[in-house]
Amino acid sequence: MQRAWFGVILCVVALFGLPQGSVSAQEIPTPVGWEMGLVYADGASEDNPFTLEEGETTIRFWVRNDNLAGDIHVGFAYDSSSDATLEGETHTTVGSGSNDTFTLKFTKPSNGLFDLWSIPAGTVYDFEIYGELSSVGPHDGLHAPAEIRPSQTIDGEVVVPELHRWEVDIIEIEHTISAGTEFNLQVDFRNIGNTADKLQSVSIEDDCPVLSHDDDEFGDDLTGRLTQPSESISTSIVFDASSTHPTRLCEIEITVRSTGVANGGLGDSSNKGETVVNVEARPVGAQIDQNDADVGDDDGPQNQEQVTSDNFLIFPNLLAPIGIASAAWVRRWRK
Secondary structure, three states, X not given: OHHHHHHHHHHHHHXXXXXXXXXXXXXXXXXXXXXXXXXXXXXXXXXXXXXXXOOEEEEEEEEEEOXXXXXXXXXXXXXXXXXXXXXXXXXXXXXXXXEEEEEEEEEOOOOOOOOHHHOOOOOEEEEEEEEEEEEEOOOOOEOOOOOOOOEEEEEEEEEOOOEEOEEEEEOOOOOOEEOOOEEEEEEEEEEOXXXXXXXXXXXXXXXXXXXXXXXXXXXXXXXXXXXXXXXXEEEEEEEEEOOOOOOEEEEEEEEEEEHHHHOOOEEOOEEEEEEEEEEEOXXXXXXXXXXXXXXXXXXXXXXXXXXXXXXXXHHHHHHHHHHHHHHHHHHHHHO
16 A cells, blocks of 8 residues: 555656646747838829929838837938939938838929920839838947848839920011001911920900901911921911001910810910011001091091091191282282
């Protein structure tokens, strides 16, 4: 019996004397790492480039710090296949578990090489944002651990949009136009946008009441014609200066509107050209056409006082003969 108890005691001692197995849970590693990416907006995506804007284009990107143990310090560098000037932060600190957003700006350089109006629409440029992890923790903290990627690069594309603009070039008339005559005004309409365009409309205005033109003769020939960048449409506009036209400087303004802009495209909604024509009134007493003579009140010249005063210039020429005849008659009557 004693041996039996002794055996039990030995078994119990043996059990407690065995080395205890390690049953502690395996430690979960602290999440480490960081990521960079682009913020897509306004229709841009991985398959659709960002659209460049005239003056300045802003592209946003993000940096996420997955390291729960401390901040990360990242330096940035930028590159692009375009001639644009790239501006953005050179270094930053992202807090533990945070996601911060930053901006990259495309601007026109001072040398004027990156002018969107002179670059064909649809031209695509690449850009690259390079991020390098310098340290983790305080600014004087540890260098990036081996398990954290030391650098990352994100790539993107930008595209030149369609821009619409016209130049109206009017050939100056240096000589004087006589009232009662017609004259031709030579005009060139040049497409100075970066894509093909059409003239939607052409309008003419002047500040002289009896200066007329017939825009029906040329309007249909100009509008609706597809014109490539740097190409021009030339035309001649016939003006008629009425014989009752006073002497004055007439300002003529020609305005065109772009079909591309009218359809929702980017650019100038209208462009105009101006010129001044010197019209000289007909000499007093000159014969005029009956049609010109029957001009109503609404069609009369603005400088009516000047026309009226000019018509009275005939009376000084009659005063001298009348005076001589009157003096002779008085002398004979006295005798």
